[in-house]
Amino acid sequence: MRYISTRGQAPSLSFEEAMMTGLARDGGLYVPETVPTMTADEIAALAGKSYEEIAFAVMKPFIADTFTDEEFRELIAKAYGSFGHIARAPLVQLAPNHFLLELFHGPTLAFKDFAMQIIGQMMQAALARSGKRITIVGATSGDTGSAAIEAFRGLDNVDVFIMYPHGRVSEVQRRQMTTSVEDNVHALAVEGDFDDCQSKLKDMFNDFDFRDEVHLAGVNSINWGRVLAQVVYYFSSAVSVGAPHRKVSFTVPTGNFGDIFAGFIAKQMGLPIDRLVIATNQNDILHRCMESNDYAKKGVKPSISPSMDIEVSSNFERALFWAHDKDGAAVSSLMDELKNSGSFRISDNAMAALCENYDSGKADEETTSITIASTLTESGELLCPHSAVGVHVGYAHQRHNPEVPMITLATAHPAKFPDAVENASGIRPPLPPRMADLYERSERVTQVPNDLAALQAIIRERRAR
Ligand SMILES: Cc1ncc(COP(=O)(O)O)c(C=O)c1O
Numbered sequence: 313m314r315y316i317s318t319r320g321q322a323p324s325l326s327f328e329e330a331m332m333t334g335l336a337r338d339g340g341l342y343v344p345e346t347v348p349t350m351t352a353d354e355i356a357a358l359a360g361k362s363y364e365e366i367a368f369a370v371m372k373p374f375i376a377d378t379f380t381d382e383e384f385r386e387l388i389a390k391a392y393g394s395f396g397h398i399a400r401a402p403l404v405q406l407a408p409n410h411f412l413l414e415l416f417h418g419p420t421l422a423f424k425d426f427a428m429q430i431i432g433q434m435m436q437a438a439l440a441r442s443g444k445r446i447t448i449v450g451a452t453s454g455d456t457g458s459a460a461i462e463a464f465r466g467l468d469n470v471d472v473f474i475m476y477p478h479g480r481v482s483e484v485q486r487r488q489m490t491t492s493v494e495d496n497v498h499a500l501a502v503e504g505d506f507d508d509c510q511s512k513l514k515d516m517f518n519d520f521d522f523r524d525e526v527h528l529a530g531v532n533s534i535n536w537g538r539v540l541a542q543v544v545y546y547f548s549s550a551v552s553v554g555a556p557h558r559k560v561s562f563t564v565p566t567g568n569f570g571d572i573f574a575g576f577i578a579k580q581m582g583l584p585i586d587r588l589v590i591a592t593n594q595n596d597i598l599h600r601c602m603e604s605n606d607y608a609k610k611g612v613k614p615s616i617s618p619s620m621d622i623e624v625s626s627n628f629e630r631a632l633f634w635a636h637d638k639d640g641a642a643v644s645s646l647m648d649e650l651k652n653s654g655s656f657r658i659s660d661n662a663m664a665a666l667c668e669n670y671d672s673g674k675a676d677e678e679t680t681s682i683t684i685a686s687t688l689t690e691s692g693e694l695l696c697p698h699s700a701v702g703v704h705v706g707y708a709h710q711r712h713n714p715e716v717p718m719i720t721l722a723t724a725h726p727a728k729f730p731d732a733v734e735n736a737s738g739i740r741p742p743l744p745p746r747m748a749d750l751y752e753r754s755e756r757v758t759q760v761p762n763d764l765a766a767l768q769a770i771i772r773e774r775r776a777r
Pocket residue numbers: 422423454455456533565566567568569570571572619620698699723724
């Protein structure tokens with residue numbers, strides 16, 4: 313199994329190399345050259361299996377011989393052992409044929425844990441073999457950061473630097489990133505928005521001297537391993553509602569497009585997915601793109617679902633690569649256009665290819681709050697604002713296709729966003745007991761200008777200590 317870049321100019325890599333490399337050296341994202349498939353019988357055989365067994369069956373063909381079967385099973389067991397629910401990703405029913413996939417029972421209460429815990433295990437195993445030391449730099453709008461810190465804190469051979477947009481994450485999210493006591497963890501509050509943080513991260517990868525000097529690694533969804541691990545819960549949930557014997561649709565609260573792209577990979581593998589519905593908040597660039605081919609930056613507006621306050625949606629590049637029949641030059645030119653002019657238009661053929669798989673919808677701020685309140689009343693489920701965006705869009709889509717089961721992804725625990733949830737529902741969701749002292753812990757964070765040289769200087773200086 314080889315991995316190739318979406319921009320077509322970087323060397324192909326093995327799974328382990330792609331996982332440890334992060335961004336391709338041509339600025340693109342690594343994807344598998346061919347997607348392994350599963351037969352209907354193989355998919356049917358997943359029904360009733362544990363999450364860990366399904367993770368093994370779905371991921372193993374992509375990692376090939378990076379780990380033996382025994383090693384890989386052990387890594388999977390360690391990754392999901394700390395989850396607070398025996399099913400890991402339980403499904404609850406919201407309404408006839410509409411289900412909610414709860415992805416917030418991991419250690420940091422967001423779906424990021426599903427991928428971060430297993431790539432944490434895989435990267436540690438690879439580092440133990442190579443004896444190398446790496447510097448992980450991550451950009452976060454709130455959830456990737458804490459999940460990465462949880463997965464890599466306290467390790468001798470890893471420094472973790474997390475850039476988050478100053479003042480634009482919830483207090484719980486901020487504290488999860490700033491209260492770590494381990495010396496290898498560094499929280500950086502950047503004066504900018506998430507797109508600024510992500511573009512600085514990509515600039516660091518594209519600065520080869522810096523990249524090689526600090527042995528830069530990435531754990532954002534730039535890293536193929538992140539996307540791969542997220543494919544698993546599409547299978548586990550779909551088989552619970554009748555796949556492969558019936559089609560299933562998914563609605564995914566979307567920002568950086570990693571989660572929904574994992575659904576696309578599940579479909580490529582043979583899972584009978586009918587529609588993948590992109591749900592956006594008021595930062596609706598992806599919805600505008602799907603509706604009217606209008607991928608144009610307008611400036612990110614802070615919302616009550618801050619983790620989705622994103623306009624430069626990193627993994628949309630992977631979707632565009634497929635939509636352009638894997639033509640790296642075409643993807644490169646769209647990405648250059650976006651960088652230079654803040655927008656791009658997709659060719660009619662590529663747009664048609666996107667529409668074959670994806671639909672979209674949006675929820676503004678008021679609709680999001682109303683959905684939190686109405687879902688609590690009607691189904692007894694207290695949603696975080698991101699999941700509420702998904703549930704609103706999921707219901708709207710399902711009205712047109714009531715016969716196909718809809719699974720909406722609940723991407724974070726409501727307790728990560730207590731103010732927004734309380735304002736909407738009157739209920740202030742408590743943190744789980746193991747985090748109950750989060751507000752008493754002391755914070756450690758460095759405020760940094762939105763400036764590449766300043767960020768690189770801090771990273772060089774801190775890792776040398
Ligand atoms: C809670 C939550 N929901 C939804 C999203 C959007 O997911 P993605 O960036 O994979 O589209 C994020 C950020 O990744 C998130 O943290």
